[in-house]
Amino acid sequence: MSVLNKNQLSALLKRRHDLIPGGAHTYSKGDDQFPSNAPKAAVKGRGAYVWCEDGKKYLDWCMGLRSVSLGHVYPAVNKAVKVQMDQGTNFGRPHLTEFLLADRITKLLPGVEMVKFAKNGSTVTTAATKLARAYTGRKYIAVCKSQPFFSYDDWFIGTTDCGAGIPAEIKKLTLTFEYNNYASLETLFKEYPDQIACVILEPVTMVEPKDNFLKKIEILTKKNKAVFIIDEMITGFRFDLLGAVKIYDLKPDLVTYGKGIANGYSLAVLGGKKEIMERGGIQHNKERVFLISTTHGAETTAIAAALATIDEMQKKKVQEHFWKIGDQIKTGMEKLIKKYDLTGLIEVVGFAPNLFMNFRDTDGAISFVLKTIFLQETIKRGLLFQGAFPLSYSHKSAEVVKTLKVMDEVMAVYKKVLADKNRNKYLVGEAIKPVFRKFN
Ligand SMILES: Cc1ncc(COP(=O)(O)O)c(C=O)c1O
Missing domain, CATH: 3.90.1150.10 (Aspartate Aminotransferase, domain 1)
Incomplete structure (x- = not known):
C-alpha cells in the first residue's frame, strides 16, 4: 500500500x-x-x-x-454513490432514497409488499425468524441443514459445530430438515404440531430440486400455518433479476436478499407480505415487534448503490x-x-x-x-x-x-x-x- x-x-x-x-x-x-x-x-x-x-x-x-x-x-454505481455522498449519508429522519428504493423493490419483486433494510444478511434472516415467531406465536424454527449458512446469530450457528456461547435451551429451538427430503420436514411438522413458526431455506445451492420438492414444502408449510421464508442472499439478483423464486415459481411469505444487490456496498433486505411485515410497524393494534432498528441500516450511499446496481442489471x-x-x-x-x-x-x-x-x-x-x-x-x-x-x-x-x-x-x-x-x-x-x- x-x-x-x-x-x-x-x-x-x-x-x-x-x-x-x-x-x-x-x-x-x-x-x-x-x-x-x-x-x-x-x-x-x-x-x-x-x-x-x-x-x-x-x-x-x-x-x-x-x-x-x-x-x-463499477463506474455507474460509484458515480451514484459519489453524488449521494455529497448530499449526506445519515439523518435523523428517513432519507428520501429509503422510500425510493423501497418503492422500486416492491414494484420489481412479486410478493414483496414491504421491505426493511439492514447492513448484513444475518440481520435480515434473523429478523425474518423473529417476525415469524411473533406472527405465529410459535417458538420453533425449521432450517434446511443441507445448506451451509443463514446467519451468525444463535438460532442458526447453534445448529453447527460452533455452538460455544449459545445455551442448549436456545439450540433446541431450531429444528433441521434436509434438502430434497420432503419426509424430513413432514416429520418435523408431525413431531411439533402447531409449534413451528417458520421454515427457512435457500431455493437452491448445489443441486436441482427433485420431485417438485420446493413447491411441495411451500404447500406443506402453509398448510401448517407456518411462515415460508426463502433466503435469496446468493440466488437473488443473480439467478434472475427477480430471483430463483421466479424460476421455481415460489411464493414465499418472507424473503431475504443481500449479496449482489448493491455491488458490494453494504445492504441487505427483508421483504414479504404486508400482513406479516407490518407487525414491525407502528400502525396496528397488536403487540409490537421490534423488527430491525439500526443506526446504519438505511445509510444513503448503500441505497444509492442498490438503485444504480438494479438500473444497470435491468439495462444490461x-x-x-x-x-x-x-x-x-x-x-x-x-x-x-x-x-x-x-x-x-x-x-x-x-x-x-x-x-x-x-x-x-x-x-x-x-x-x-x-x-x-x-x-x-x-x-x-x-x-x-x-x-x-x-x-x-x-x-x-x-x-x-x-x-x-x-x-x-x-x-x-x-x-x-x-x-x-x-x-x-x-x-x-x-x-x-x-x-x-x-x-x-
Ligand atoms: C444463504 C446466505 N444467507 C445469509 C448469509 C449471511 O449474510 P451476511 O454475511 O451478509 O450476514 C449468507 C452469507 O454468506 C448466505 O450465503
Whole structure:
C-alpha cells in the first residue's frame, strides 16, 4: 500500500491476528480458508481484478463473497454513490432514497409488499425468524441443514459445530430438515404440531430440486400455518433479476436478499407480505415487534448503490450474462476434467451463476489437502481462487479463457499429485480447514 513502507506493511500483517480475532471480519476470508501462498490482504480492485499487498494483480474469483456482482469500482454505481455522498449519508429522519428504493423493490419483486433494510444478511434472516415467531406465536424454527449458512446469530450457528456461547435451551429451538427430503420436514411438522413458526431455506445451492420438492414444502408449510421464508442472499439478483423464486415459481411469505444487490456496498433486505411485515410497524393494534432498528441500516450511499446496481442489471441484462459466462466455465472445466481423466475426483457442481468445485480423494472422500493444493497452484498462476466461481458482470469471455488456461496447467500438476500417496509434500503451508469446527 502506498501509505505504508515495506517494513510497516510487514509489521502490520504480523499483528493482524492480535488485532482482529480470526484476522478478518468474515471467517471465510480467514487464513485457514486459503493456502499459505494466498495474498494476505487486498489493496484495490478494478472490474474482475484485484491488486493485493504482495504487489500482484489477480483475476478475482472471490468478488467480496459474491457481493460485488457488477465488478470492482463499477463506474455507474460509484458515480451514484459519489453524488449521494455529497448530499449526506445519515439523518435523523428517513432519507428520501429509503422510500425510493423501497418503492422500486416492491414494484420489481412479486410478493414483496414491504421491505426493511439492514447492513448484513444475518440481520435480515434473523429478523425474518423473529417476525415469524411473533406472527405465529410459535417458538420453533425449521432450517434446511443441507445448506451451509443463514446467519451468525444463535438460532442458526447453534445448529453447527460452533455452538460455544449459545445455551442448549436456545439450540433446541431450531429444528433441521434436509434438502430434497420432503419426509424430513413432514416429520418435523408431525413431531411439533402447531409449534413451528417458520421454515427457512435457500431455493437452491448445489443441486436441482427433485420431485417438485420446493413447491411441495411451500404447500406443506402453509398448510401448517407456518411462515415460508426463502433466503435469496446468493440466488437473488443473480439467478434472475427477480430471483430463483421466479424460476421455481415460489411464493414465499418472507424473503431475504443481500449479496449482489448493491455491488458490494453494504445492504441487505427483508421483504414479504404486508400482513406479516407490518407487525414491525407502528400502525396496528397488536403487540409490537421490534423488527430491525439500526443506526446504519438505511445509510444513503448503500441505497444509492442498490438503485444504480438494479438500473444497470435491468439495462444490461446482467443475469443473462451470469448464465452465459457460467456455462462457458462449466463446459470448459468439464472438458479439462475429461482431458486429465479426473472424473469423480474433481467436480464442478451448482448452477452456472454460482458454480463450486469439489475435490475428492481416490476413496471418494472430500479432501481439504487436495483442495488446498489445487488452490495453491491457481493462486501461484494469478487467480485469487477459493474453489468457486462467483461471477460478476465484469467477468467476460476473456476472463474465462484466462481461467481455463490456468486450470489446464493446474490440472496437469494435480494429476501428478494424485499419483503420489504423499500429498502433503506438495503443500506449501497448512491445509485449509472447515469453517464450522469446534476447535481451531
Ligand atoms: C444463504 C446466505 N444467507 C445469509 C448469509 C449471511 O449474510 P451476511 O454475511 O451478509 O450476514 C449468507 C452469507 O454468506 C448466505 O450465503
